[in-house]
Amino acid sequence: MTRSDVQLMLDVKAGDERSFGLLLQRYRTPLVNFLYRMVRSREQAEDLAQEVFIRVYRAREEYVPSAKFTTWLFRIATNLALNSIRDHRHEKLEISMDAPVTADAEEGDEKPFEVADKHPTIEQELVEEDRKKMIRRAIEKLPEKQRAAVLLHKYQELDYAEIAKILSCSESALKSLLFRAYEALRVELAPLVARHGTK
Amino acid sequence: MSCERMESQILAYMDGRLSESERALVQKHLDGCAVCRVRATEFSSVSDLLDELPMIEPSPAFDVRVRARIAAEPVKPSWWALLWATLRPSPRIAFAASMLLLATVLVIYRTDNIVPPIPPDQADTAMMQDLSVMEDHDTLSNFEPLKELPPPVDTNSADDDQQDM
Numbered sequence: 001m002t003r004s005d006v007q008l009m010l011d012v013k014a015g016d017e018r019s020f021g022l023l024l025q026r027y028r029t030p031l032v033n034f035l036y037r038m039v040r041s042r043e044q045a046e047d048l049a050q051e052v053f054i055r056v057y058r059a060r061e062e063y064v065p066s067a068k069f070t071t072w073l074f075r076i077a078t079n080l081a082l083n084s085i086r087d088h089r090h091e092k093l094e095i096s097m098d099a100p101v102t103a104d105a106e107e108g109d110e111k112p113f114e115v116a117d118k119h120p121t122i123e124q125e126l127v128e129e130d131r132k133k134m135i136r137r138a139i140e141k142l143p144e145k146q147r148a149a150v151l152l153h154k155y156q157e158l159d160y161a162e163i164a165k166i167l168s169c170s171e172s173a174l175k176s177l178l179f180r181a182y183e184a185l186r187v188e189l190a191p192l193v194a195r196h197g198t199k
Numbered sequence: 200m201s202c203e204r205m206e207s208q209i210l211a212y213m214d215g216r217l218s219e220s221e222r223a224l225v226q227k228h229l230d231g232c233a234v235c236r237v238r239a240t241e242f243s244s245v246s247d248l249l250d251e252l253p254m255i256e257p258s259p260a261f262d263v264r265v266r267a268r269i270a271a272e273p274v275k276p277s278w279w280a281l282l283w284a285t286l287r288p289s290p291r292i293a294f295a296a297s298m299l300l301l302a303t304v305l306v307i308y309r310t311d312n313i314v315p316p317i318p319p320d321q322a323d324t325a326m327m328q329d330l331s332v333m334e335d336h337d338t339l340s341n342f343e344p345l346k347e348l349p350p351p352v353d354t355n356s357a358d359d360d361q362q363d364m
Contacts (some may be wrong), residue, residue: 125274179207
């Protein structure tokens with residue numbers, strides 16, 4: 001039987017290191033993805049995800065299951081991500097001004113294109129790639145808190161009350177935040193949305 | 200329901216997180232409001248587009264790095280170890296405490312052996328009490344006839360002389 005997150009955390013608190021390994025296994029991918037989409041750097045996202053796990057481990061003895069484990073986990077992650085974005089804002093501005101026009105923060109993470117003989121496949125791949133870039137950039141353009149709200153809502157599928165706790169706001173404020181974020185995405189992705197609507 | 204009220208309901212409606220009655224109200228509004236209907240459809244498209252982004256996998260070294268950092272974490276001492284660490288004196292403190300104890304013992308010892316000085320008024324009183332004896336001593340030592348007497352005989356030495364004989 002699968003042990004719940006809370007049970008695993010209580011076992012970690014009792015000194016069971018293997019339970020921590022299970023939590024690590026369960027949440028490393030969602031955490032790294034959330035942080036990657038927040039900070040736009042894979043290396044930085046992994047560093048931050050490591051920091052989240054270390055903080056969880058350090059706090060094991062004081063752990064009280066008063067809220068869902070994911071609320072606690074993503075709250076730590078969100079705070080770290082927001083701090084990191086704030087700390088690196090100046091740095092990123094400098095990089096983007098010096099970087100070549102074609103440079104993309106994500107290019108290093110994408111699978112390299114396989115040179116195929118069939119031109120339509122390459123074209124399709126390029127179109128597909130542009131599409132993904134556009135979606136990523138639209139998310140990236142969102143203000144940090146809206147971005148965190150969308151990522152937690154869309155990819156982590158957390159409920160509104162949980163996301164509101166993570167972002168330290170009321171549920172109604174969160175709904176308003178999400179509405180504005182989806183509105184911004186709708187405008188930013190208008191060409192894709194229009195095409196998607198005609199499918 | 201107004202279009203403004205729809206702002207807080209539209210995503211919950213799409214997520215299927217509304218109660219039956221709330222859902223019916225939203226549906227009724229959408230049936231009669233083209234603007235909100237378009238918005239709902241486009242929000243749904245945005246949601247589908249977000250699904251297109253691939254997930255990334257953490258690097259293979261991720262777990263190793265986390266475990267290494269955890270292994271490097273200082274072990275938290277138990278409460279009794281903390282208590283002992285607090286109470287256990289350091290060599291420096293132990294030496295200082297020993298010296299203080301020694302100094303205290305010496306001070307007490309010396310204080311016990313010092314005869315306290317008699318206050319002047321008490322000294323006068325004692326002298327007044329002994330005054331008659333002192334007067335007798337003065338009288339006798341200055342009494343002329345007594346000065347003419349031969350010196351007292353040492354009885355012990357006299358006995359010794361007799362035995363020698």
